Amino acid sequence: MLNKISSFFKKIWSFFKNNNSLLSSIISIGVGLVFGLIIMIIISFFTEDASIFDAFAGVGRLIIGPFSSGSARSLLSNFGDVIFYSVPLIMTGLSVAIAYKTGLFNIGAAGQYVMGTIGCLLVALYLPTTNRFSGILVWLLAFLAGAALGAIWGMIPGILKALFNINEVIICIMTNWIAANICTWLFTNCTSIISKENTKSAFLMKAYAAGNYTPKLGLDKIFNGSYIDMGIFLAIAIAIVIFIILNKTTFGYELKACGSNREASRYAGLNEKKNIILSMAIAGALAGMGACFYYLNSTEFKYSSQYASLPAYGFNGIASAFLANCHPIGIIFSSIFIRWINNGGEFLTGVGFNRYIADIVVAVIIYLAGFTRFVSELIVKYRKRKEKEVSRIDGKVIEYNPVKDGPKQEEPVDEKDKEPNPEAKEEVTSNG
Amino acid sequence: MAEEYVIEMRHITKVFPGIIANDDITLTLKKGEIHALLGENGAGKSTLMSVLFGLYQPEIGEIYRDGKKVIINDPNDATRLGIGMVHQHFKLVECFSILDNIILGSEDSKLGFIQRKLAREKVEKLSSQYGLTVNLDDIVSDVTVGMQQRTEILKMLYRDNEILIFDEPTAVLTPQEIDELMAIMRNLKNEGKSILFISHKLNEIMAISDRCTVLRKGKYIGTVETCKTTKEELSSMMVGRNVKFEVDKDEAKPQETVLEIENMSVINKVHKKKAVNNVSLKVRRGEIVCIAGIDGNGQTEFVHALTGLEKLESGKIILNGEDITEKNIRYRNTHGFSHIPEDRHKHGLILDYTLEQNLVLQRYFEPKFQNHGFIKFEEVRDYANRLIEEYDIRSGQGPVTLARSMSGGNQQKAIVAREMDREHKLLIAVQPTRGLDVGAIEDIHSKIIRMRDNGDAILLISLELDEVMNLSDKIYVMYEGEIVGVFNPKEIEVQELGLYMAGAKRMSMEEIENAK
Numbered sequence: 001m002l003n004k005i006s007s008f009f010k011k012i013w014s015f016f017k018n019n020n021s022l023l024s025s026i027i028s029i030g031v032g033l034v035f036g037l038i039i040m041i042i043i044s045f046f047t048e049d050a051s052i053f054d055a056f057a058g059v060g061r062l063i064i065g066p067f068s069s070g071s072a073r074s075l076l077s078n079f080g081d082v083i084f085y086s087v088p089l090i091m092t093g094l095s096v097a098i099a100y101k102t103g104l105f106n107i108g109a110a111g112q113y114v115m116g117t118i119g120c121l122l123v124a125l126y127l128p129t130t131n132r133f134s135g136i137l138v139w140l141l142a143f144l145a146g147a148a149l150g151a152i153w154g155m156i157p158g159i160l161k162a163l164f165n166i167n168e169v170i171i172c173i174m175t176n177w178i179a180a181n182i183c184t185w186l187f188t189n190c191t192s193i194i195s196k197e198n199t200k201s202a203f204l205m206k207a208y209a210a211g212n213y214t215p216k217l218g219l220d221k222i223f224n225g226s227y228i229d230m231g232i233f234l235a236i237a238i239a240i241v242i243f244i245i246l247n248k249t250t251f252g253y254e255l256k257a258c259g260s261n262r263e264a265s266r267y268a269g270l271n272e273k274k275n276i277i278l279s280m281a282i283a284g285a286l287a288g289m290g291a292c293f294y295y296l297n298s299t300e301f302k303y304s305s306q307y308a309s310l311p312a313y314g315f316n317g318i319a320s321a322f323l324a325n326c327h328p329i330g331i332i333f334s335s336i337f338i339r340w341i342n343n344g345g346e347f348l349t350g351v352g353f354n355r356y357i358a359d360i361v362v363a364v365i366i367y368l369a370g371f372t373r374f375v376s377e378l379i380v381k382y383r384k385r386k387e388k389e390v391s392r393i394d395g396k397v398i399e400y401n402p403v404k405d406g407p408k409q410e411e412p413v414d415e416k417d418k419e420p421n422p423e424a425k426e427e428v429t430s431n432g
Numbered sequence: 433m434a435e436e437y438v439i440e441m442r443h444i445t446k447v448f449p450g451i452i453a454n455d456d457i458t459l460t461l462k463k464g465e466i467h468a469l470l471g472e473n474g475a476g477k478s479t480l481m482s483v484l485f486g487l488y489q490p491e492i493g494e495i496y497r498d499g500k501k502v503i504i505n506d507p508n509d510a511t512r513l514g515i516g517m518v519h520q521h522f523k524l525v526e527c528f529s530i531l532d533n534i535i536l537g538s539e540d541s542k543l544g545f546i547q548r549k550l551a552r553e554k555v556e557k558l559s560s561q562y563g564l565t566v567n568l569d570d571i572v573s574d575v576t577v578g579m580q581q582r583t584e585i586l587k588m589l590y591r592d593n594e595i596l597i598f599d600e601p602t603a604v605l606t607p608q609e610i611d612e613l614m615a616i617m618r619n620l621k622n623e624g625k626s627i628l629f630i631s632h633k634l635n636e637i638m639a640i641s642d643r644c645t646v647l648r649k650g651k652y653i654g655t656v657e658t659c660k661t662t663k664e665e666l667s668s669m670m671v672g673r674n675v676k677f678e679v680d681k682d683e684a685k686p687q688e689t690v691l692e693i694e695n696m697s698v699i700n701k702v703h704k705k706k707a708v709n710n711v712s713l714k715v716r717r718g719e720i721v722c723i724a725g726i727d728g729n730g731q732t733e734f735v736h737a738l739t740g741l742e743k744l745e746s747g748k749i750i751l752n753g754e755d756i757t758e759k760n761i762r763y764r765n766t767h768g769f770s771h772i773p774e775d776r777h778k779h780g781l782i783l784d785y786t787l788e789q790n791l792v793l794q795r796y797f798e799p800k801f802q803n804h805g806f807i808k809f810e811e812v813r814d815y816a817n818r819l820i821e822e823y824d825i826r827s828g829q830g831p832v833t834l835a836r837s838m839s840g841g842n843q844q845k846a847i848v849a850r851e852m853d854r855e856h857k858l859l860i861a862v863q864p865t866r867g868l869d870v871g872a873i874e875d876i877h878s879k880i881i882r883m884r885d886n887g888d889a890i891l892l893i894s895l896e897l898d899e900v901m902n903l904s905d906k907i908y909v910m911y912e913g914e915i916v917g918v919f920n921p922k923e924i925e926v927q928e929l930g931l932y933m934a935g936a937k938r939m940s941m942e943e944i945e946n947a948k
Contacts, residue, residue, distance in 0.1 A: 249805045250796050253789070260784040266741060267771070267779040268793045269762030 021325040024376035028323065029337070031375075032368035033059060036361040043357055050352030061347045062365070065340040068347035073224050080219065080226025082339045084297070087231040088113070089335035091290030092317025094242050095154075095283040097326040101246060102279035103259035108157055108172030109287040110314020111179035115153040116288025117311075118183055120146035121295055139213060143292045150288015151281045153179060158280025162273035168280070180310050213298035220298075231293040236332055238289070243328040255279055287314065319366045325373065338366050437496070438463045438626050439484070439515075439595055444493035446479055451828050453479040454490070457652045459645050461595065466617060466627045468641035468658070470634075470670050472869040474826050474839045476650040477630045478520065481597050484628075485517045486510040516588030517597040520630075520840055520867070521777070522580050524572045530583050531555060531568040534590050551590075558589045562616050574702050576728040578609045585616065596620065597628045600840075600867060602636055608726065608934065614640050632670070632869040634663045646670055671871045679874075681881045684905040687717040690768070690889035691858050696747035698730075698737040698913075706745070707733035709913040714948065715858060715889045720880065722892040722904030726933050730913035731893050732774060735862055738891075739771045740764050741779075752857065765794055768857030772847055772864045774893075780847040781835045788816035788831035791850050823849035824872070840867045848876055852883065859883065862893045877903060897926055911935045918947035 015022075040055035050058075061068040066078035092109040099106035123142035129135045157171035214229040246252040257265045258275045265272045290313060320338055324330030341362055348358035439461040446454040453476045461467050471477045482488045484495065486504035495502055497513050504510050510517070524533050531548065534555055540547040552568060559566060564582045572580060581601060588596055598617075602610045617627055617640060631637055637644055638658060646653040646669040653669050692714050700707035708730045715721045725731055736742040738749060740761035749757045751768055765771070773779035781790050792801055792812050801811050816831040825845045827833035835843060844867055851859065861880070865873040880903060884890055894900050900907060901921050909917040909932040916938035919929070931937045939947070 248807060250802045250807055251805060253796055253807060257782050257785070257793070261778075261782045263778050264780065264782050264793070266761065267739075267773060269760070269765045271760075271762070 020376050020379055021327070021330075021372070024372050024379055025323055025325065025330070025334070027375050027379075028368060028372045029365070031371070032365035033062065035368055036062060036365045039361055039364060040353065040357075043353065047352065049354075054351040054353070057351045058348050058353055058361070061351065062341050062344035062361070065344040068344055068350070076222075076224040077226040078343060080223025080228035082336065082343045083223075083232050084227040084229065085342070086335040086339040087235045088290035088294040088313045089316055089320050089338060090235045090239060090332055091293065092287050092313050093320030093324065093331040093335050094239060094328060095286040095290070096317045096321035097324075097328060097331060098242060098246070098255070098286065099279055099283040100321065100326050101252075101259050102255045102276060103262065104158075104161065104168050104276065104280060104283075106154070106157075106172060106280065106283045107169050107318065108154065108175050108314075109283070109290075109317045110310040111172065111176035112150040112153045112284040112287035113291045113311050113314045114176075114179040114183045115149040115284075116146035116291030117295055118146075118186060119149035119288060120292040122186075124296060135213070136215070139215075139296060142296055143289065146288045146292035147285040148288070150291070151285035154280040154282070154284015154287070155277055158277040161280070162276040176310055176314070214293065214296050216298055227297055229297060231297075235293065238286070239328045239332050242286075246328065287317070290317075316366065323366075323372055325376070341365055436463065436499070437461060438498060439628075440496040440499075441480070441484060442494050442496070444480060444483055444490045444495075446476075446483055446488055446490045448479075448828065452650050454483070455650045455652075456492075457647065457650075459655075461626050461628060462642075463626055464621055464624050465643065466621055466629055466641045468637040468644040469628060469630045469647065470632060470637060470644055470666060471647035472632065472649075472670060472841075472871055474649075474842060475647040475670075475869075477647055478599055478839070480647070481517065481599060481628065481630060484510070485515060485597060511591060511593070514592070514594035515597065516591060516593030516595070518581065518584040518588065518599060518601060520599040522584050524580055524583060526573040527571060529569050529571055530566050530575070530579070533572055533583055534568075534586050538591055555586060555590060558586055562589065562619050563612065564589075564616065578727055581613075593625075595626050595628070597630070599630045600632075601629070602631065602633060608930070610636070634666055634870065637666065638663055648672060667870055670869070679877050679881065679902045681903075682885070684719045684884065686719040686905070687887065689714050689716050690752060691715040691891065692748075692750040693738070694748040694750070696734070696737060696749070697745040698733045698742060699745045700733055701742070707913050708737065711747075711910075711913070711915055713908055713915070715891050717857075717887050717889050718884055719905040720884050720890040720892055720903050721906045721908065722894060722900050723908045723910050724894065724897070724900045724929065724933060725910035727895055729910050729933075731862070731910055733913075734910070735771075735774065735860060735893060739769060739860060770794075770851040770854050770856035770859045772851045772859070772861045774862040774866075776840075776843055776847055776866075781843055783834070783836035785835055786831065787820070787825070787827055787833045787835055787838065787846060788812050790835050790846060791816045791819055791831075794850060794854055819846075819849040819853060822853075824875070825849060841869065841872065844868055845872060852879060856888070858889045858891060860891045860893070863895060864892070865896070865899060873899075897929065900929075901926060909933055911938070915944060918944050920947075 037055060037059045040050075040058045041052055044050045044052050044055050066075055066082050092113060095109045095112065096106050120142040123145045124138060127138045127141070129138050153175060156175055157168045160166045160171050161168045214231050214234075216229045217233075219228045219230070220226055244252075246256065254265070254270050254275050255278075257268070257270060258272045258279075262272055265275075291311075294313075316338060320331055320335045323334040323337070345358040345362040348361070349355060353361070437460045439459075441457065441459045444454050444457045444459075445452070455476075457476070457480055459467075459469070459480065469477045469480070479488065483490050483493075484504065486506045486509050489505070495504060502509075502513060504513065504515075507517075525536065528536065531552060535546070535548075535551045540550055555568060558564070559582075562585075564586055566579055566582050566586065567575070570579075572583070575583075585596075601613060614636070617629070620627060629637075629641060641658045643655055644658050644661070644666065645655040646666065648670060656666070656669075694712050696708055696711045697706055698708035699705070711734060713721065713723075723731060723734070733742060737744050740759070744757060747757070748755055751764075754767075756764055756767070759767075777783060782793065785793075789812075792815065795801055796807065796812075801808055801815070813831055819825065820827075820830065823845050826842050827838045835846070838846070844865075848864055851861075859880075864880070865876055868876065877899075880890060880892075884905075892900075892903060894903075904921050907917075907919045907921055907924070907929070908915050909919070909929065911933065912935065916935070917932040918939070928937075932939075
């Protein structure tokens with residue numbers, strides 16, 4: 001029995017050790033936490049509220065996240081909230097990832113998310129329902145409306161990129177702001193359905209619709225009154241579907257082909273224009289769905305916004321995607337991690353760091369975590385060097401280990417392509 | 433030791449996952465010598481040179497420069513030791529001018545500003561001294577492969593390198609350019625530079641080198657004085673068996689027309705000039721039609737327009753009686769076109785895909801390989817294994833090897849395998865044997881002949897005159913985008929053909945019509 005357990009742990013350990021991208025994600029997180037610690041230590045010299053010890057306590061709170069809350073009751077509801085808030089992040093992360101696989105940088109997830117907000121809220125608020133059954137129908141309608149608007153918003157940069165070769169990043173930034181302004185204009189003018197409480201610079205909308213919310217499946221009871229609903233299951237399902245599309249279907253084969261060599265895809269008769277537009281449309285739909293999961297919650301429609309601002313979910317999606325090396329399943333975990341750290345950040349006030357400092361620390365950790373690819377290159381480099389040393393000492397040939405050694409380099413091949421593989425890059429720069 | 437060696441590589445062993453690329457190889461280079469390194473694709477020539485250039489570290493073995501032991505950790509070390517290298521695939525910044533590429537990495541600067549004027553003078557002097565004509569202000573992506581290579585050579589000379597490594601320098605050149613290169617190499621030798629010259633073209637090795645080291649499958653076979661050996665001996669050392677140089681083929685039996693091109697004109701995207709001007713030709717079942725010409729005379733644009741990668745300015749393409757001028761690439765590919773592209777990295781392969789994924793690049797959508805949009809992975813694997821077997825594609829990990837990590841020759845074999853194995857009526861082969869060794873060339877040539885005899889139509893675009901003369905049943909010569917002559921290969925001498933290719937002679941319209 002004990003043997004079985006130890007061999008199980010050994011297997012897990014070797015899986016971690018040999019999986020470069022997973023290892024690099026974990027190292028990135030570690031580096032991020034160290035940086036967060038350094039920032040808190042520096043800040044602790046300038047503030048009276050916190051000492052240097054509080055900085056260490058602060059990192060502790062970030063790591064344990066919702067467990068910082070103390071009581072079991074609030075722990076559960078905090079934990080549920082972490083899950084709930086990570087769902088939109090999973091969706092925007094998937095949005096960034098699928099576009100990236102097609103060779104596009106979707107910085108427009110924020111705008112697509114805002115369009116999703118418009119779609120789902122307008123439908124849900126225009127169609128108040130009285131019983132649960134029609135509530136589900138309206139929910140579905142609102143969800144589809146959000147996804148569709150997001151898709152349309154993603155298609156715009158896709159079309160401009162495909163037909164006129166305009167850089168998608170620029171278009172995405174512009175469409176982001178257009179979306180933010182449309183949203184503000186619509187919600188300030190639709191007074192018939194939206195009751196609002198104006199404050200100086202922001203407005204708050206509250207609307208309680210009878211049944212147009214994502215089913216909770218009793219999760220709120222388990223998690224002690226948290227916002228959590230079945231959105232997490234749907235998000236996981238969608239991540240799996242995206243994984244299957246990318247890796248098992250001809251469509252995914254085409255998307256990735258276009259992403260890695262557009263000319264060769266054209267040569268092979270792929271319609272690369274169609275694929276770019278479709279990829280961006282799917283990315284937009286995913287970001288739009290993210291907004292639906294967030295706003296179609298049973299507790300309340302809590303849309304609060306500065307005038308014409310962009311949601312952080314859109315941009316955090318980039319961090320979430322890259323932390324997971326754009327792996328759809330990995331994005332589930334990276335998103336939960338980001339929300340976990342965010343949740344821990346809320347407890348930093350307890351050790352004397354104010355909210356804004358906490359935000360800075362959390363942001364630094366998240367964005368350093370996005371350096372995964374860089375770290376994975378470092379790992380490959382380190383392993384090669386170590387292996388070289390060993391082989392020189394022993395003076396004999398080492399056995400081949402496919403996982404450790406990565407793809408074989410038989411003869412030097414072309415490295416002029418846009419993205420040289422890490423190995424190839426390493427050879428030119430090693431020991432510089 | 434009686435003789436002085438500028439470079440000595442002793443007992444070099446380099447191991448890659450799944451393969452021993454170099455197994456105890458010793459190579460010596462004398463001052464002022466042209467030393468050829470001969471071997472098949474994947475024999476380890478490029479790896480050995482990369483070791484010398486500091487790109488790889490050997491597991492075992494030592495390198496001596498002028499009798500002193502040196503450790504070359506990276507190309508900077510190599511440059512310090514006066515070692516320069518022209519890679520098989522050029523390492524140029526595509527969007528820089530030629531001058532900027534030459535000085536890149538060793539710019540003279542004053543207060544942070546590059547002293548282009550001084551550099552230009554030095555480069556111009558070198559280029560006239562060695563006869564390396566380049567337009568210094570042209571952007572690299574706009575110039576021909578030949579000029580890119582001359583840029584690479586100038587790069588080495590600009591750095592005053594003493595030991596020059598050429599990795600298959602002639603693979604991409606025209607006959608005239610090859611002659612020029614040979615003259616340049618002799619020049620360099622007379623100036624006291626030592627040259628290591630990787631090749632699998634025996635004619636060139638016989639013509640230019642002083643000594644030749646032969647590798648086979650990573651092993652050292654021997655070093656011979658070139659003047660004391662023969663082509664046949666070298667080739668049997670390289671391949672391990674005797675190779676035929678002449679292609680056996682019967683008389684062509686052309687049947688009905690498969691492809692007809694009428695008055696095709698194509699505008700070059702970059703220069704906005706007519707790259708292809710009013711070209712008409714016919715390819716019939718059971719014949720090999722070849723377009724010969726010097727690189728950069730419109731062949732690339734012609735093929736791109738034919739296969740749908742670029743738009744025609746005017747003219748018609750007719751395949752089996754159907755006008756396909758306006759049809760898209762997929763339609764052309766599924767209705768009879770097979771296309772071995774000129775540039776294997778730009779068009780032929782998706783380097784980040786595995787070998788098996790690349791082998792189904794033109795077929796993944798067929799019912800054989802997919803079911804309702806889901807790829808049938810087992811079918812793909814079986815198919816890939818069959819092609820790997822049939823076409824002798826060598827790679828470290830078989831079907832799951834990344835295309836990027838395969839050697840150039842095997843990448844080419846993969847493309848040839850994919851295109852030849854597909855159902856097709858017309859094979860458009862652009863430099864199909866580019867970068868392949870004699871054994872593989874022999875194999876591909878005989879496969880092309882067999883396809884012809886089975887009733888395929890073949891359009892061959894080649895810069896290699898040997899290939900053109902050996903394979904084709906009809907030769908069209910293209911010069912500056914126009915057809916300037918049509919010949920039967922049996923009725924024309926190579927020298928005569930060269931005159932047409934260089935634009936010194938041309939046929940009148942009636943003669944061309946008659947010859948067709």
